[in-house]
Amino acid sequence: MPETAKLPACPVETTLTMISDKWKILIMRDLLPGTKRFGELKKSIDGISQKVLTTKLRDMEKSGLLSRTVYPEVPPRVEYTLTELGQSLRPIIKSMQDWGINYQSSHVS
Numbered sequence: 001m002p003e004t005a006k007l008p009a010c011p012v013e014t015t016l017t018m019i020s021d022k023w024k025i026l027i028m029r030d031l032l033p034g035t036k037r038f039g040e041l042k043k044s045i046d047g048i049s050q051k052v053l054t055t056k057l058r059d060m061e062k063s064g065l066l067s068r069t070v071y072p073e074v075p076p077r078v079e080y081t082l083t084e085l086g087q088s089l090r091p092i093i094k095s096m097q098d099w100g101i102n103y104q105s106s107h108v109s
Contacts, residue, residue, distance in 0.1 A: 018063060019089060023048055023056045028086060029093055031066060035081040060086070 007014050019025050023045070030036060030044050042053055057080060060066045065086040071077040 015092070018065065019092070021056065023052060024060060024065075025093065025096070027053075027056060027060065027080075028065065028082065028089060029097075031080060031082045031086070032090060032093065035079045038078055038080070041080065065089075 008017060019028065026045050026048075027041060030041055036044075038053070038057075041057075042048065042050060045053070048056075057066070057068065061068050064083055066080050066082050069079045069081070071079070
């Protein structure tokens, strides 16, 4: 998690610091139902490169939003799961989804 001294004073800005990245929020969306492997995430997030996905997953692990489990198999199996902190963002993501649905339905051309 970012050091407290480096967090913004504004709580809204703090939240945005943690999840404002397009890719991070899509990764979280895909992990809300449960654990996924790297390849599953790569397939489910349209347009994300392997390098960017790796970077975002590392950032999110460092921030405490997800955990990474490596299984000693050949080939290695790596799984990602939202932590309790990551799961606590469920209502925010649900609100974003609801807002998007309402916007789409009222702005269909």
